[in-house]
Amino acid sequence: MTAARRLLGFLVAIAAFVAVEHLTRAFAGEYAVRVLAMCGVNAMLAVSLNLVNGTTGQFSIGHAGFMAVGAYAGSITSHVLLGHSAPGPALLVSCLVAMACAGLAGVLVGVPSLRLRGDYLAIVTLGFGEIIRISIESLAPLGGSQGWPIGSESIPATATIPWIWGGALLTVVVIGNLTYSSYGRALTAIREDEIAAEAAGIPTTRYKVLAFAISAMFTGLAGSLYAHDATGGQHIDPGSFRLDRSVDILVMIIFGGLGSITGAVLGGVVVAVSLELLREFQGYRLIVYALLMIGLMLARPQGLLGNRELNLRRFLPGRKAASA
Amino acid sequence: MSAALSLSGLEMTFGGLRAVAGVSFDVPEKAIFGLIGPNGAGKTTVFNCVTGVYAPTAGTITYQGKPIGGLPAWKIADLGIARTFQNIRLFGQMSVIENVLVASHRVTKASLLDVIARTARYADDDRATRAKAMDLLAFFELADKADQRASSLPYGDQRRLEIARALMLDPRVLLLDEPAAGLNSAEAKVLEGQIRTLRDRFNLTVVLVEHNMQVVMAVCDEIHVMDRGETIAHGAPAAVQKDEKVLEAYLGAGHDAVTAPRESTGETPAEVLLEVKDLQVAYGGIHAVKGVSLQVRRGELVALIGANGAGKTTTLKAIARMLPLKAGTVTFGGKNLAGVEAHELVAMGVAMAPEGRAIFPNLTVRENLEMGAYTVADRGSITARMDEAVGLFPRLGERMTQLGGTLSGGEQQMLAIARALMSGPKLLMLDEPSLGIAPVLVDQIFEAIDRIRRKGMTILLVEQNTRRALAAAQRAYVLVTGEVVLAGDAATLARDPRVQGAYLGEGVALE
Numbered sequence: 030m031t032a033a034r035r036l037l038g039f040l041v042a043i044a045a046f047v048a049v050e051h052l053t054r055a056f057a058g059e060y061a062v063r064v065l066a067m068c069g070v071n072a073m074l075a076v077s078l079n080l081v082n083g084t085t086g087q088f089s090i091g092h093a094g095f096m097a098v099g100a101y102a103g104s105i106t107s108h109v110l111l112g113h114s115a116p117g118p119a120l121l122v123s124c125l126v127a128m129a130c131a132g133l134a135g136v137l138v139g140v141p142s143l144r145l146r147g148d149y150l151a152i153v154t155l156g157f158g159e160i161i162r163i164s165i166e167s168l169a170p171l172g173g174s175q176g177w178p179i180g181s182e183s184i185p186a187t188a189t190i191p192w193i194w195g196g197a198l199l200t201v202v203v204i205g206n207l208t209y210s211s212y213g214r215a216l217t218a219i220r221e222d223e224i225a226a227e228a229a230g231i232p233t234t235r236y237k238v239l240a241f242a243i244s245a246m247f248t249g250l251a252g253s254l255y256a257h258d259a260t261g262g263q264h265i266d267p268g269s270f271r272l273d274r275s276v277d278i279l280v281m282i283i284f285g286g287l288g289s290i291t292g293a294v295l296g297g298v299v300v301a302v303s304l305e306l307l308r309e310f311q312g313y314r315l316i317v318y319a320l321l322m323i324g325l326m327l328a329r330p331q332g333l334l335g336n337r338e339l340n341l342r343r344f345l346p347g348r349k350a351a352s353a
Numbered sequence: 354m355s356a357a358l359s360l361s362g363l364e365m366t367f368g369g370l371r372a373v374a375g376v377s378f379d380v381p382e383k384a385i386f387g388l389i390g391p392n393g394a395g396k397t398t399v400f401n402c403v404t405g406v407y408a409p410t411a412g413t414i415t416y417q418g419k420p421i422g423g424l425p426a427w428k429i430a431d432l433g434i435a436r437t438f439q440n441i442r443l444f445g446q447m448s449v450i451e452n453v454l455v456a457s458h459r460v461t462k463a464s465l466l467d468v469i470a471r472t473a474r475y476a477d478d479d480r481a482t483r484a485k486a487m488d489l490l491a492f493f494e495l496a497d498k499a500d501q502r503a504s505s506l507p508y509g510d511q512r513r514l515e516i517a518r519a520l521m522l523d524p525r526v527l528l529l530d531e532p533a534a535g536l537n538s539a540e541a542k543v544l545e546g547q548i549r550t551l552r553d554r555f556n557l558t559v560v561l562v563e564h565n566m567q568v569v570m571a572v573c574d575e576i577h578v579m580d581r582g583e584t585i586a587h588g589a590p591a592a593v594q595k596d597e598k599v600l601e602a603y604l605g606a607g608h609d610a611v612t613a614p615r616e617s618t619g620e621t622p623a624e625v626l627l628e629v630k631d632l633q634v635a636y637g638g639i640h641a642v643k644g645v646s647l648q649v650r651r652g653e654l655v656a657l658i659g660a661n662g663a664g665k666t667t668t669l670k671a672i673a674r675m676l677p678l679k680a681g682t683v684t685f686g687g688k689n690l691a692g693v694e695a696h697e698l699v700a701m702g703v704a705m706a707p708e709g710r711a712i713f714p715n716l717t718v719r720e721n722l723e724m725g726a727y728t729v730a731d732r733g734s735i736t737a738r739m740d741e742a743v744g745l746f747p748r749l750g751e752r753m754t755q756l757g758g759t760l761s762g763g764e765q766q767m768l769a770i771a772r773a774l775m776s777g778p779k780l781l782m783l784d785e786p787s788l789g790i791a792p793v794l795v796d797q798i799f800e801a802i803d804r805i806r807r808k809g810m811t812i813l814l815v816e817q818n819t820r821r822a823l824a825a826a827q828r829a830y831v832l833v834t835g836e837v838v839l840a841g842d843a844a845t846l847a848r849d850p851r852v853q854g855a856y857l858g859e860g861v862a863l864e
Binding site (some may be wrong): 203206207210211212214215217218220221222224225226227228229230231232233239336 | 404430435438443445447457458461463465519522
């Protein structure tokens with residue numbers, strides 16, 4: 030790729046960013062924007078979790094914990110930067126800090142727990158997820174169960190649609206490139222047969238931790254953008270990062286098809302949109318949602334896309350190389 | 354002396370079991386080296402120690418002048434020792450070429466950042482490894498199947514793909530674990546040539562664990578024979594083949610057992626209880642049983658013998674309705690068993706003590722026995738049979754409240770037989786009752802089997818220990834690669850040199 034093309038790509042990206050910003054402002058109502066934002070956050074969460082649960086075959090149900098780390102780290106950073114920096118760069122820095130913190134948390138959780146398999150790993154990740162949430166709840170400087178920020182302050186509402194969808198795109202490209210490369214093959218090999226993967230020279234524990242850390246990083250990014258969501262409440266509390274959040278993400282990837290990145294995006298969007306459309310059922314909303322899930326699992330147990338990708342190969346540079 | 358790989362005093366203990374009890378040998382550079390021995394000898398355990406799946410309990414493994422015992426498996430693969438697996442471990446959902454590419458990951462020059470940013474270095478690296486993988490696939494005639502899912506390949510292709518994947522590591526030593534398993538004799542012949550070609554073309558040292566003695570005798574320069582974790586012979590193929598200890602290990606000890614009292618079998622033949630006609634079974638791409646016919650008459654003990662992989666257990670499982678039949682019929686007491694479920698068979702009067710015993714480890718001995726009587730409603734007969742079982746195996750009586758999993762292998766085997774008897778069967782099927790069990794207990798188990806038969810039980814026995822089986826049985830069938838090659842009176846077969854051939858690969862003429 031030449032420097033000129035890189036520059037061109039960069040300019041196109043900026044133009045697209047500005048265009049999306051204005052288009053959403055001009056045409057989409059506040060409600061539609063909120064759903065779009067939710068779809069983007071869900072897509073990030075689902076694609077991240079899919080790297081661990083789908084590609085590497087390690088069953089984690091503690092990702093709400095990493096989302097919490099990202100959300101708190103990100104919003105605290107922007108609180109600190111408030112008044113010292115323009116809103117855009119401040120959000121960028123907040124997201125980078127969020128990714129770093131969540132990635133670190135991923136390594137810390139992954140190293141001891143990824144020696145376990147199956148049910149045991151699920152239980153341990155669930156436990157770690159809860160530990161993270163409860164630790165935040167009991168930390169007074171973070172606002173405890175009242176949430177952050179303390180008092181009447183609020184998190185800057187800087188994450189507009191181009192930010193959130195830009196984050197989702199970044200997640201898809203990075204995790205997509207990783208998945209369809211020799212690293213991704215190593216991770217898939219671990220899912221398929223760990224002993225054979227070791228015999229093929231792959232240090233399985235190290236790679237599982239790597240997948241876990243990258244997954245946690247992008248879950249943290251999702252958390253940070255969720256906290257700064259321009260249509261959200263500008264306030265986060267530990268209650269948003271309970272086990273049911275982890276289960277939600279799991280539902281998205283199972284919906285979309287375990288192991289498929291485009292499936293994960295689709296699953297995230299379907300979950301966000303269907304929960305909105307079901308609002309008219311009011312009190313029965315979750316019952317109808319559960320019935321829908323059961324229905325889908327009976328009709329398509331492998332999820333919407335199975336473990337294949339939707340034919341968007343042109344958008345995934347890795348696929349182009351792979352099919353050449 | 355240049356040894357590619359040397360083992361010295363290697364020991365591997367699991368719980369109380371010494372699977373490998375002090376094995377030493379040197380594998381010369383560029384040799385094709387055979388590691389053989391009957392089932393349970395510890396051959397695969399040696400492989401697992403060498404390749405880092407297990408850390409050896411004691412002893413050293415030296416490769417290129419350095420000790421490698423206890424290193425992680427990926428590190429050993431990295432150093433140049435590659436392997437295949439007895440029960441094929443491919444990455445089933447990945448394509449054929451991806452399976453091979455996985456093994457090139459260690460030499461990849463592209464970093465994580467190269468991968469994410471798709472730099473030129475990544476593209477070059479990817480192109481180079483793909484080209485190399487395609488070369489290997491072409492060598493194994495798999496190039497046109499490069500994009501198929503590995504799990505969709507026929508069995509023979511899967512075996513070759515596993516070797517291709519191992520070679521992608523650029524190994525100096527290649528360990529093949531039963532490469533001829535599931536191949537017919539023509540395919541095995543082809544494999545012999547391939548192993549030699551591999552060694553020459555890729556400049557390898559090959560170590561081979563194999564039960565197909567035709568292959569072993571044809572390709573190996575040197576052979577190491579193990580039995581029950583210990584070395585019993587070492588040398589050139591011709592010498593090993595004639596070694597008395599080796600014959601004993603394969604055919605079972607107990608020349609005196611042949612003289613065990615035997616009733617005359619010349620009386621009026623009893624009715625046929627079990628009849629198997631032209632049975633064919635295929636699974637996982639292997640055509641394991643290719644038209645077996647046999648009969649078991651009421652009150653008879655019939656043995657089904659043959660080398661490992663001959664299809665004995667598969668036949669038994671098909672009779673027990675645990676595997677689907679590809680063709681043929683099984684009739685029990687005049688009733689065709691097609692459509693009968695495995696669990697219904699117990700109520701009809703067929704009980705089995707499966708290979709590997711399969712007792713319930715977390716239930717007590719008493720509870721295990723009660724589970725065997727699951728189909729029996731009458732408390733009184735359960736108690737009576739429980740007493741009978743204890744009479745047959747006094748050891749079980751002493752251990753009634755102990756958990757099944759804490760018993761020794763031999764005791765577990767006794768429990769498995771006793772459990773099978775609890776349902777009050779008309780036909781008892783025993784699958785390898787002597788497998789992996791200390792000789793003293795094997796004596797006790799065979800005495801018990803004899804007593805069970807004398808009480809009028811009909812028994813179908815699958816057994817590797819040929820001498821024992823022929824001493825206990827009235828009639829026997831000898832299986833070789835899924836076909837009955839010899840059948841007849843057990844005493845006659847015991848003296849038939851062709852039976853020995855069926856085990857040690859001297860080529861039994863079919864028909």
